[in-house]
Amino acid sequence: MVAPIPLEEKATAWSMIASKFMTNKLVRSMNRKKSTPNLPLPPRDGLGATRARVPQGSSVLAGDFIAHLVSTQRHRHPDDDADAVLRRFAAGEVVLRDGTPLTPESVVAPETDVFFYRRPAPEKHVPYEISIVYEDSDILVAHKPPFLATMPRAAHITETAVVRLRRATGNEELTPAHRLDRMTSGLLLMTKRREIRGAYQELFAHRQVHKLYEAIAAYRRLDLPARWEHHIAKEHGEIAATLVRDAEPNSFTNVLAVDEVDPSPFSVHAPSGRLARYILQPITGKTHQLRIQMLAAGVPILGDPVYPEVRPFGDEDYSVPMCLSSVSLAFVDPLSGQPRSFHTTGFSGLPIPEVCGGGGSLR
Structure with missing residues (x-):
């Protein structure tokens, strides 16, 4: 009771x-406002960008890393293929935390954060x-x-x-x-x-x-x-x-x-x-x-x-x-x-x- x-x-x-x-x-709240950096990729069409960390071990090529993440996405758009991955790089939509754009041939060190937009399934x-x-x-x-x-x-x-x-x-x-x-x-x-x-x-x-x-x-x-x-x-x-x-x-x-x-x-x-x-x-x-x-x-x-x-x-x-x-x-x-x-x-x-x-x- x-x-x-x-x-x-x-x-x-x-x-x-x-x-x-x-x-x-x-x-x-004010401290957060001062300390929170700008997002390297802003939300788009209602969705935020994905942050993915390169695993420990060896460096990887950015193109291989993003292609792997996209191909293994559980709920992926059927049109999100290899060409779609390359279009992300061409549009400058694969970046480091400081906003530096990557190319498919960029070498990314272990434990580095990479940001990109996923494409969800219908x-x-x-x-x-x-x-x-x-x-x-x-x-x-x-x-x-x-x-x-x-x-x-x-x-x-x-x-x-x-x-x-x-x-x-x-x-x-x-x-x-x-x-x-x-x-x-x-x-x-x-x-x-x-x-x-x-x-x-x-x-x-x-x-x-x-x-x-x-x-x-x-x-x-x-x-x-x-x-x-x-x-x-x-x-x-x-x-x-x-x-x-x-x-x-x-x-x-x-x-x-x-x-x-x-x-x-x-x-x-x-x-x-x-x-x-x-x-x-x-x-x-x-x-x-x-x-x-x-x-x-x-x-x-x-x-x-x-x-x-x-x-x-x-x-x-x-x-x-x-x-x-x-x-x-x-x-x-x-x-x-x-x-x-x-x-x-x-x-x-x-x-x-x-x-x-x-x-x-x-x-």
Whole structure:
């Protein structure tokens, strides 16, 4: 169980957070601005350049090195052949860290960083739009749809929130301050300038952001407010995380509300029985935390392709999204010191209930 947090205590805590972290963050942010060199190759068409380090051992020819990296790229464009590699060199798009362009015959010493642009494979278009909820000179808050990854990774490169938004806005410095799972929808905070991104990213790293999620699952009555505590482990290369029994908890979530909802809007999921929306406040941020905790509670999230059963890669139906959405973000702005909050509706279409206070605390 979680004890209520009075509103006065919440306001005081926010002031303390601001005074404690804002100055340090601003100093670090300014130091980054002074010390971060210009990128040898700037982002282009929403994608950053790749940095590849020559392995230890013998020197290599730049042409052979880039040709090897391109030919062994797992998700490579079919037209990215030997001629395409040579065109990169001709265009001055293979460079050293200081921007010095290389030729195919350039000898590159071991442990030298080389920068170039990769060409990703064609991707299946995700038929959902990403919308902008709020924007000012520093940040942009978007509503990310399901099936769209946050950042380029593995087979999902161009069909990602960051690439779509960079292309839509023309801002190649747009960068997420945090990450949502590919299947999770909802609020995503982006920074608009390189020199301030660290300050906002540290808010999430230090758990100074109050987050609320809405999940749709089978109805189960809970004594509220409830607190879920588990030890979650995830092995590299494995899709699903696991719960480790009899281990010290490392994942904490408050369950703030359970409200029964009309099942008819969720007919594509073929639910059986009553449905509810669960308002969840994650305290920690382990991979798939809310998804595996909902499964552990006996109410797996509608449309989850991993829990309880991992579906084969590529076996997905865009008309059947996973019903988990980030519906509220609240924090003290690291630049101004002012409280800020952003809200949206989830799959239920219902507003955030009064018990949640809009920022994740209990009344």
